[in-house]
Amino acid sequence: MPCTVIVGAFWGDEGKGKIISYLALKDKVDCCVRTGSVNAAHTVWMKGKRYALHMVPAGFLNQKCRLLIGAGANVHVGKFLEEVELTKVHNRIGVDYQASIIEEKHAIQDKTSAHLKGIGTTGWGVGPALEERVRRTAKLARDIPELQPYLADVSTEVNEGIDAGKNVLLEGTQGFMLSLFYGTYPYVTGRDTSAAAICSEAGVGPTRVDDVLIVYKSFITRVGAGPLPGEISKEEAIKRGWFETAAGTGRDRRSAPFDFELARKVAKINGATQAAVTKLDSLFPKCQGVREFNALPLEAKQFIKEIEKTTGVPVVLIGTGPDALDIIDRR
Ligand code: IMP
Ligand code: MG
Secondary structure (H helix, E strand, O other), X not given: OOEEEEEEOOOOOOOHXXXXXXXXXXXXXXXXXXXXXXXXXEEEEEOOEEEEEOOOOHXXXXXXXXXXXXXXOEEOHHHHHHHHHHHOOHHHEEEEOOOEEOOHHHHHHHHHOHHHOOOXXXXXOXXXXXXXXXXXXXXXXXXXXXHHHHEEOHHHHHHHHHHOOOOEEEEOOOOHHHXXXXXXXXOOOOOOOOHHHHHHHHOOOHXXXXXXXXXEEOEEEEOOOOOOOOOEXXXXXXXHOOOOEOOOOOOEOEEEEOOHHHHHHHHHHOOOOEEEEEOHHHHOHHHOOOOOHHHOOHHHHHHHHHHHHHHOOOEEEEEOXXXXXXXXXXX
């Protein structure tokens, strides 16, 4: 803080939702800006209740936090309204006038376009919606009657917040390795997912960011097609306790062990100053619910130290369970 970017390190589903919800509560975040689109689900657990959010920023758990969706984002109106209702954030959420709109026709194009066959998209229509935006024929938030009560000038609001010393969190979606520019093209999503792109979508210049917090999971997962170095079989993943299904689409997640070299590379390109490591309890079951670094088993400590040594980035937050508060905070 005051202005921190949260970026996913690998192919998404690193547990950004959990890290963001923890920070929103713990650091009294004043403003949380979501980027990206409806394809990304951020899972937030609080006192046994689970939310898989596609549109509302994961910082919503903090009742005082202003929630914003940036101009670079792509808004699914139905999902937005549904989640606003679910999370009861009507009076504190805003959508930038210029955010683009993803429509039902885009989802149909996503599922039927020959050029997208084999990519394994989420099917929400994000690629086709962004194609339309580039063509300059997309609808924007300002064109949608249901969004009128929520319209905001997000970049101005966020920059004035930073000027006033407020705690601002820029919430990245998906993972860096799904970036249109830096990921495993063509098996990528329709936008850049890097820390720099998150700032751009929110309307915050590079000199105004204080920290880039990169989120690693203790093992790697990927949904959809494309390369996954070190991939293990589903049977092996189940045996190791790594098998997951996607929060958004319910599809099986493929998995692989943590990749230190890749971790080093992505930390560099995103300019990470801090790191979080989630799901340490999946790798070392004895870590479950531990909230102090010294209480971790030796091999878990060594794993964290190895990440710090390879990446050169301090691991400040460690996830040890699903609840927003199952965290070791070393800051
Ligand atoms: P699209 O973003 O729906 O076009 O899908 C492109 C690729 O990115 C597919 O492999 C998807 O599974 C993957 N993808 C998109 N969004 C997410 C996400 O939030 N988490 C994980 N993978 C994602
Ligand atoms: Mg997800």
